[in-house]
């Protein structure tokens with residue numbers, strides 16, 4: 001299994017390749033990408049590489065991706081305790097989603113804490129934000145899609161380097177199902193043979 005530093009190196013090298021190819025594609029008129037979309041992809045890719053790596057499932061111990069969060073690293077300890085290493089966290093579709101949902105839960109908990117300490121606090125509504133800052137259009141589909149792509153590509157590169165196959169999740173659930181079946185067979189009362 002590559003170390004956190006090796007994963008970072010692989011992802012950074014791959015980013016250079018992707019950026020180079022996209023730049024070539026844009027220059028030769030094969031691709032049409034706005035600077036905002038490129039920035040959205042890049043930020044999400046870097047966040048996926050350095051802050052939201054699948055190895056956060058080891059954050060109950062010292063791990064590179066947890067260290068990158070600085071003093072906020074402790075927030076990922078429960079994630080490391082809940083997810084086993086290279087388990088669900090290392091699946092291709094659901095794995096990256098678990099970290100996004102976990103992060104949203106942390107943000108929701110922090111918002112709740114702010115409201116608890118300061119109940120008069122009023123959150124700005126999205127229309128009000130949009131009126132004040134036009135760049136909040138970032139929440140639109142055009143920017144969310146490259147961000148999602150950037151995030152997922154960074155995660156998949158990590159999984160490829162780990163040697164994790166895309167059907168990892170499926171094989172894992174099949175194995176679990178088999179274990180449950182075996183357990184059920186063991187606990188099933190054996191039928192008594194009738195005496196002739």
Ligand SMILES: [Zn+2]
Pocket residue numbers: 054055090158162
């Ligand atoms: Zn890993």
